[in-house]
């Protein structure tokens with residue numbers, strides 16, 4: 170019935186840490202585990218920033234609730250004042266795991282990020298692995314992940330698995346699942362719009378789709394917001410995932426289904442990756458002087474090697490042999506899990522090219538947009 174991830178034009182993940190501030194606190198105070206923990210300020214107007222899941226279950230404590238209310242409802246809970254440097258540090262650990270695994274990562278807050286997984290052999294396995302790595306690297310922090318066909322849907326989907334869940338949802342599944350849901354469950358449609366839609370007789374997403382044409386929505390809400398609502402009601406979203414850094418390098422890499430120990434096979438793969446990378450570089454008219462490889466061994470050791478050539482290049486006849494020489498010189502001592510090639514040190518800043526895929530109703534995304542553009546990520550059969 171519903172389409173599978175491999176058939177989707179894009180595969181996007183949204184990752185959100187569970188009870189983030191509270192979990193960071195629990196990590197250094199394991200004796201508090203299992204107790205309701207609430208992180209909030211202490212002033213008269215303080216609000217709850219995070220409640221552990223125990224506190225949520227026991228008394229419905231949630232973010233943005235006045236701290237006084239929480240204290241009244243749950244006087245015996247553990248109350249902690251926020252320690253932002255600690256949260257920032259934990260956030261960096263998490264985002265570093267994401268960036269070391271996936272090329273296009275857009276961080277949208279301390280505890281959430283979008284990842285473009287389009288073209289990966291198995292987005293689900295990739296995210297499972299990443300969640301496990303986060304847990305390991307951070308000493309036990311858990312996250313929830315939603316994988317879908319767009320940022321919008323991925324964001325809605327990550328909520329479905331909370332806490333510590335991973336949910337895959339196609340657009341078709343989403344339309345069915347939320348058919349009777351309020352338009353307010355769609356990120357960006359706030360309470361004011363929900364009220365207005367209710368007055369118009371659109372209490373559910375299905376009603377909004379069936380009763381209001383695009384023209385009518387545009388007439389009521391203005392051309393921009395009307396069109397935006399029209400697409401949101403259909404759970405359609407073309408907004409690209411963009412790294413917020415300027416492009417400093419391009420790379421192509423692949424994670425093998427089974428770790429590869431044979432150097433000949435690794436060389437063949439690397440040759441193909443170099444070809445593909447150069448094709449992309451030429452398409453964007455980028456030439457770089459630094460050529461590098463990335464190797465991840467089966468024990469998760471990551472090794473990078475690079476070499477600079479005299480003249481900036483995007484020629485596979487230059488890039489391939491340099492990459493192969495680097496691989497042979499390193500001669501991986503253990504089976505290889507991931508192999509990649511990269512070109513950096515571009516001759517000039519060629520970032521003028523527009524983003525790929527930015528041709529849809531993307532301008533009104535409440536989260537705003539980053540700079541830069543998606544990087545290439547490949548999946549080759551091994």
Ligand code: DCP
Pocket residue numbers: 185186187188189190191217218219220232233280331332
């Ligand atoms: N936060 C805050 N004030 C809010 C909401 C959140 O200070 N009104 C902070 C504290 C959270 C962090 O941002 O720990 C992340 O916000 P989330 O909405 O993702 O909430 P949590 O991570 O705490 O919980 P969940 O497991 O529901 O994601």
Ligand code: MG
Pocket residue numbers: 185186187188189280
């Ligand atoms: Mg969170």
